[in-house]
Amino acid sequence: MTIKRLLWLVAVGFLLVLVIPVKPVAAKTTYLSLSPREYLQTRQKVTVTNSYYKKVKITLPKGTIVQVASTGKSKKNHRPFFTIDMDTMSYRLRKPFYTAKSKPNMTAGIWAAKQTFKQVAAPIYLQYYRVTDPDTRSAGDYIADGNLWQGIKWPVNETTAKGSGVKVTVDGYLESYAKVRVFQASAPKPIAYAKIQKTTVSGNVTNFYVATRVKGAPLTRVAKSGKHQYRLTVTRTGEHAVTLIPENAGSQYTDSVEISERYLINNQNYYMHTEVLY
Structure with a gap:
């Protein structure tokens, strides 16, 4: 193989690296190991629903501290989740629950993802x-x-x-x-x-x-x-x-x-x- 042809192949290979898109590897979701009464803080804005009708939405701003009311694992994918008793939270957050027919105070299950929550000490x-x-x-x-x-x-x-x-x-x-x-x-x-x-x-x-x-x-x-x-x-x-x-x-x-x-x-x-x- 001549030096000229070798240089041509190297140049083509370099162009292919630039042109052919590389599919990014999806980040793996990791989860927290939780127990009731532990405290968590949101890493980002989180929207949750109530446990009865799942129509009432509650928004937890980034930095909000919550307390774990109960824990469980999905029967389908075995991912851990937890609930929040909204009676423990401020009225400014739990206010949407008052529009529900029976004013339920528990949230539906929330995935315990590390990307969304972090464990913190009791305030x-x-x-x-x-x-x-x-x-x-x-x-x-x-x-x-x-x-x-x-x-x-x-x-x-x-x-x-x-x-x-x-x-x-x-x-x-x-x-x-x-x-x-x-x-x-x-x-x-x-x-x-x-x-x-x-x-x-x-x-x-x-x-x-x-x-x-x-x-x-x-x-x-x-x-x-x-x-x-x-x-x-x-x-x-x-x-x-x-x-x-x-x-x-x-x-x-x-x-x-x-x-x-x-x-x-x-x-x-x-x-x-x-x-x-x-």
Whole structure:
């Protein structure tokens, strides 16, 4: 083979490399190994649907923190998925659920893809009620959800009782409620809410700071401008109260035992419904 012909073949080969398209290799989707109550953060905007009608869409912006409610695997492809209890999320996100006929609070299954979610530690603003392992500390069902109701303990007339209070959501919002049923199938609509800008924890005292006043929340104004103008101080006392729920009105038999934990906000009594013993 002459040098001239060899150079010609090399040139043709180079042109073929440039002209012939190379099909890119599809990136393999990898998945997270999850357990209930773990926390995740969205890496991008995610759209989810409700579990009943799958017609109500919820958009989770990039950077949103969520808590795993339940986990499972697809019978078809064995990919892991999880659900979110939207009652734990802020009203600004769960608002579309209120258009559903029965106001379902659980999402449909969401693929646990690493490209979409990353595992994160429990947010500091949830430490005022979170425990490390509720399944081992409770003799029944540990149901603490962050709701702080004015009063001493869970009411005996739980299905009709109304209350006012505050709550910090998993995605970091302070919400306030006024005269709503304390026992509900889904979280009520708040009268006001604001994004938590800063949280400090010292022992059993947690301070939450927001930029605007939240109607119905016992806030203290600590600055005239900026993101930390109002403060909510929550003290966890560690004291518990027991409420015995009768089987029916006037019954001497107990249907369930409800446990409440006492908190203080501005030296006023609040309680959180924490456990159910049957």
